[in-house]
Amino acid sequence: MSEQQHRQKSGFETRAIHAGYEPDPTTGAVIPPIYATSTYKQDGVGGLRGGYEYSRSANPTRTALEGALAALEEGERGFAFASGLAAEDTLIRSVCRPGDHAVIPDDAYGGTFRLFDKVEKVWGLEHSPAAVSDVDAVRAAIRPGQTKLVWVETPTNPLLNIGDIEALAAVAHDAGALLVVDNTFASPYLQQPLTLGADVVLHSTTKYCGGHSDVVGGALVVRDLDLAEQVTFHQNSMGAVPGPFDAFLTHRGLKTLGVRMDRHCDNAERVVEFLTGHPSVHQVIYPGLEEHPGHRVAAKQMKRFGGMVSFRVTGGEAQALAVCERAEVFTLGESLGGVESLIEHPGRMTHASVAGTDLEVPADLIRLSVGIETADDLVADLDRALAGALAGD
Ligand SMILES: *Cc1c(COP(=O)(O)O)cnc(C)c1O
Helix, strand or coil: CCHHHHHHHCCHHHHHHHCCCCCCCCCCCCCCCCCCCCECCCCCCCCCECCECECCCCCHHHHHHHHHHHHHCCCCEEEEECCHHHHHHHHHHHHCCCCCEEEEECCCCHHHHHHHHHHHHHHCCEEEEECCCCHHHHHHHCCCCCEEEEEEECCCCCCCCCCCHHHHHHHHHHCCCEEEEECCCCHHHHCCHHHHCCCEEEEECCCCCCCCCCCCCEEEEECCHHHHHHHHHHHHHHCCCCCHHHHHHHHHHHHCHHHHHHHHHHHHHHHHHHHCCCCCEEEEECCCCCCCCCHHHHHHHCCCCCCEEEEEECCHHHHHHHHHHHCCCCEECCCCCCCCCEEECCCCCCCHHHCCCCCCCCCCEEEEECCCCCHHHHHHHHHHHHHHHHHCC
C-alpha cells in the first residue's frame, strides 16, 4: 500500500504498524534496520540514492519514524528530534523572529516555560501566559500582528486542564497566528489536533509514543507544506536530530501505541473508581469524570481520557509524601507514559521550580502515570499506601 493509501484508508493500528516503511527491497527486512551510518556513497557527484547524503539531513531509520508520525497525526510531514524540547526550539525558531510574541499555557510543562522565559526571551521573543481552558483569556492575551504562535497543551500537567482545540484554532487563525498543540499527554491515539484545526502537533516522544521509558525524543507534525519546508531547513541547520538507534526504539514503541493506550485508559479508570470516595482522598482529577470542568470538551475531542490521574489527600503534604514513598508497584519518579506505573509529588518534584508563583500546585497533590500492569495490583498498591499513610506508620 502506498503512503497516501495508508493515510486515507487504514485504521490507526494498521498505520502505526505499516506507515512509513516498505519491507527493504534487497533483504525483505520487515522492520527498518538501524542505519548506523553518517554518510552515503554517491553514484557520481551529486548522485544520491533515495536522497540520502548525510545523516544529520536524513537517515532511513529516522525517515521511517517520521513517516509513521505523520500518518498517525494525519499530517503531511513528520519530523523527529533528539528531545521534545529540541523539537520545540526548532519550531519556535522556524516560525518566530525577534520582536514576535507567543501565547503559552499558564500551566505549561516546566521545560516549555523555561525555554520561553529563559532562552527565547533573551533572543527577543516575548510571551504571555493564559489558561488554555479559557478561550476568552487566550484571545485577550493575543497581540494582533505580533503574536505568531498560540501554544496549547491539553490535557495539561499536573491538573489535567482541557483546552478546546477547535475553538482555540479559530482564535489563533483570526489573529494570523499558528496553533501549536503539545499532544504529549493524549498521544495521537486519543486525540488528533491537526484534524481539529491545529497547525502543528508537538510530542515529547519520550512519553507515550516511545512508551517504554528507554529513549528520549521529540516530534513535530505539520499540515502545511510551506511550514514543512521551514521546519526541514531548521531541523537540518540546527541539527538536534535523534540517532538511528533512538529513532528505531521510538518507532518500535509507536507500533503498539493503540493497545497500550487502551490499557492505560482501562487501568486509569479502575484507579479513579478506587480513589473516588476513598476517605483519605478529597479530590480526584481526571477528565473522564463528569465533574471535571473540561469533561465536555474532552469527550468531544478525545477518544478516551488517558492514563494520567491526579488526586489530593486529606492529610496535607505530609500524607501526600508518605503515600508517594509507601507505594511499591507505582515507582516514585518523574516522567510519564511508560508501561510501568509512576507516582510523584508535583509540589516537591516536577513543579518545585514554580513554588511561590501563580503556577504553584497544591501541596496535597499526587500525580500518577498509570501503567499497564495488572489493574488489581495497582489498586491494591494504592490501597496499602493510603492505609499506611493514614495509620501514620
Ligand atoms: C516531557 C515533556 C516535554 C519535554 O520533552 P523532553 O523529551 O523531555 O525534552 C514537553 N511537553 C510535555 C507535555 C512533556 O511532558
